[in-house]
Amino acid sequence: MLEVTSLTRAFGNHLAIADISMQVAEGELVTIVGPSGCGKSTLLRCVAGLLPPTSGQVVLNGVPVTRVPDRLAVVFQDYSRSLYPWLSVAANVALPLLAATRRGSDRGSRRGRAVRDPAVRDRAASQRAVSQRAVSQRAVSQRAVSQRAARRAVALAALESVGLGGFADRYPWQLSGGMQQRVAIARALACEPVLLLMDEPFGAVDAQTREDLEDLLLRVQAERHITTLLVTHDIDESVYAGDRVIVLTRGPGRVRAEVAVDLPAPRDQITTKERREFARLRAEVSRLVRGTPAPASAPPEISPPEIFQQAP
Amino acid sequence: MSALPATGPATTAAARPRAGGRTYLLLARLLVLAAAIAGWQLGTTAAGNPYFLPPAQIASGMYHRWFDGPASHLWLTADATANLLPSLGRMLSGWAIAAVAGVALGVAIGRLPLLADLAESLVHFGRAVPPPALVPVFLFVFKIGTPMEVAAIIFGVIWPVLVNSIDGARHVDAGYTETARAFRLPPAQRLTRVILPGAAPKICAGLRLSLALALVMMIISEFAGSTNGIGNEMLTAQSTFDISLMWQVIGLLGVLGIVLNALFAVAERRVLAWQRAPRATS
Ligand SMILES: Nc1ncnc2c1ncn2[C@@H]1O[C@H](COP(=O)(O)OP(=O)(O)O)[C@@H](O)[C@H]1O
Ligand SMILES: [Mg+2]
Numbered sequence: 259m260l261e262v263t264s265l266t267r268a269f270g271n272h273l274a275i276a277d278i279s280m281q282v283a284e285g286e287l288v289t290i291v292g293p294s295g296c297g298k299s300t301l302l303r304c305v306a307g308l309l310p311p312t313s314g315q316v317v318l319n320g321v322p323v324t325r326v327p328d329r330l331a332v333v334f335q336d337y338s339r340s341l342y343p344w345l346s347v348a349a350n351v352a353l354p355l356l357a358a359t360r361r362g363s364d365r366g367s368r369r370g371r372a373v374r375d376p377a378v379r380d381r382a383a384s385q386r387a388v389s390q391r392a393v394s395q396r397a398v399s400q401r402a403v404s405q406r407a408a409r410r411a412v413a414l415a416a417l418e419s420v421g422l423g424g425f426a427d428r429y430p431w432q433l434s435g436g437m438q439q440r441v442a443i444a445r446a447l448a449c450e451p452v453l454l455l456m457d458e459p460f461g462a463v464d465a466q467t468r469e470d471l472e473d474l475l476l477r478v479q480a481e482r483h484i485t486t487l488l489v490t491h492d493i494d495e496s497v498y499a500g501d502r503v504i505v506l507t508r509g510p511g512r513v514r515a516e517v518a519v520d521l522p523a524p525r526d527q528i529t530t531k532e533r534r535e536f537a538r539l540r541a542e543v544s545r546l547v548r549g550t551p552a553p554a555s556a557p558p559e560i561s562p563p564e565i566f567q568q569a570p
Numbered sequence: 571m572s573a574l575p576a577t578g579p580a581t582t583a584a585a586r587p588r589a590g591g592r593t594y595l596l597l598a599r600l601l602v603l604a605a606a607i608a609g610w611q612l613g614t615t616a617a618g619n620p621y622f623l624p625p626a627q628i629a630s631g632m633y634h635r636w637f638d639g640p641a642s643h644l645w646l647t648a649d650a651t652a653n654l655l656p657s658l659g660r661m662l663s664g665w666a667i668a669a670v671a672g673v674a675l676g677v678a679i680g681r682l683p684l685l686a687d688l689a690e691s692l693v694h695f696g697r698a699v700p701p702p703a704l705v706p707v708f709l710f711v712f713k714i715g716t717p718m719e720v721a722a723i724i725f726g727v728i729w730p731v732l733v734n735s736i737d738g739a740r741h742v743d744a745g746y747t748e749t750a751r752a753f754r755l756p757p758a759q760r761l762t763r764v765i766l767p768g769a770a771p772k773i774c775a776g777l778r779l780s781l782a783l784a785l786v787m788m789i790i791s792e793f794a795g796s797t798n799g800i801g802n803e804m805l806t807a808q809s810t811f812d813i814s815l816m817w818q819v820i821g822l823l824g825v826l827g828i829v830l831n832a833l834f835a836v837a838e839r840r841v842l843a844w845q846r847a848p849r850a851t852s
Binding site for chain 1: 745748749752753763764770845
């Protein structure tokens with residue numbers, strides 16, 4: 259689904275990430291963990307099409323990413339700089355919907371590009387037909403009103419799904435940090451992404467809120483199977499949330515190892531973290547992040563059951 | 571932690587002493603003002619100098635000259651309709667045109683590096699020229715009359731708007747603009763929902779400066795040449811040695827400045843309500 263090949267990005271002479279290759283399957287939740295400054299954000303911004311790579315490429319569903327792909331959503335770490343304080347919570351969540359609808363029509367007509375997604379193409383065609391008909395000013399404004407109402411309805415549903423149903427008409431700065439990050443998640447979900455990118459999304463909230471947000475993410479993931487790339491510097495989080503953990507080296511970031519996480523679903527903050535597999539995976543990822551060699555008896559490639567048999 | 575209940579009392583607790591402080595400050599300010607006016611009244615009455623009039627006399631003169639009209643004319647006298655309204659009209663239209671043009675140009679220059687390279691030295695040159703120096707030029711181009719005065723006001727007051735809009739648009743938080751890109755916001759929406767609100771605090775600061783400057787340019791352009799307006803009344807007062815009218819015009823300009831600034835502050839508070847919000851983290 260997502261294929262990253264030999265991705266390298268330099269800022270001037272400074273290499274931020276070097277030769278990163280990885281693949282993410284449809285519906286998979288992959289966590290990327292590495293020390294701070296190792297290029298996690300750079301990697302994510304390249305995948306999002308926000309930053310052109312120096313070399314290498316990103317391919318999403320067979321299409322090379324050269325600009326921000328449609329139906330991609332990002333949750334940034336710093337919600338205070340990514341939610342707009344001058345827009346209400348609902349307006350913040352509805353904003354990307356505006357982009358999605360507009361984009362469909364202008365892709366079809368003005369840019370004259372081939373549209374792959376048939377749904378988008380149909381919508382573009384119908385919007386063009388509507389605009390070609392000589393519609394009266396009043397009909398146009400009525401349509402705008404109903405579209406706005408439709409966007410608001412989608413935004414309210416998204417807010418409901420993250421447990422913020424009653425906060426649509428507040429402003430982001432009236433909410434706590436954890437709630438603001440829920441708004442950011444609702445905004446990402448509202449545009450029904452095929453790929454969700456999260457850059458240390460829970461790094462700025464306290465431990466309890468972080469656990470709640472992790473569980474919210476896992477619940478959403480279980481319901482919608484959105485392919486997700488979650489960047490974190492928290493080792494527990496990378497193991498707890500991920501189907502697979504990709505460990506990056508200290509900067510310039512390279513892939514040090516990939517660790518499959520076989521913890522059963524649904525995961526639970528207490529019982530999952532009690533499991534011996536969790537402790538083992540946590541230790542393994544921890545060693546990989548620090549760059550200390552694993553004990554000879556437990557090489558990273560061995561699957562969990564064998565470990566338990568070998569453990570004294 | 572569900573911090574909503576926690577932030578509730580915290581913000582009100584923080585707001586309460588501030589609100590109290592503001593009331594005291596307001597009282598103190600009024601007291602100083604009252605004392606100054608009382609001193610002025612007593613001093614001028616005692617001195618009896620014909621060039622320095624007591625404020626009560628000036629105020630009543632202002633009232634009878636401009637605000638003693640019929641209710642159907644909003645209490646404006648014929649003198650006010652003939653002079654005050656044209657002055658205000660020219661000032662506000664000049665300011666409004668400068669505001670629209672300044673914001674449009676400023677945002678374009680602030681967001682388009684190529685345009686900035688081309689235009690920025692021009693802007694700094696324009697800003698450096700003292701605005702009143704332009705009045706004789708416009709007097710040549712337009713002759714005496716409203717177009718000359720409005721043009722002088724526009725070119726006199728556009729610079730603070732322009733410079734602040736450039737600065738505001740250029741320094742919109744990169745987090746805001748990157749989010750807009752990540753969610754594929756089309757250019758028009760990016761401008762109206764991200765760049766303009768993000769630059770609004772700076773833009774408002776520029777607009778406020780230029781509003782004060784517009785009053786200055788209004789009076790200067792009328793001094794240079796006009797057939798009506800309160801600047802023209804001032805010229806008449808000067809040539810007829812009407813000391814009382816001179817003081818009335820000065821008083822009127824002061825009142826206008828205060829009223830305009832207060833109205834602008836009210837509008838600004840509404841537009842920038844989000845800015846007074848406590849910033850949780852940064
Ligand atoms: N826009 C930029 N300009 C120059 N250097 C940058 C830029 N963004 C990131 N870097 C550098 O790239 C390296 C990786 O940064 P980043 O991707 O933010 O790391 P992480 O997210 O893992 O903490 C750092 O050394 C950082 O200084
Ligand atoms: Mg980062």
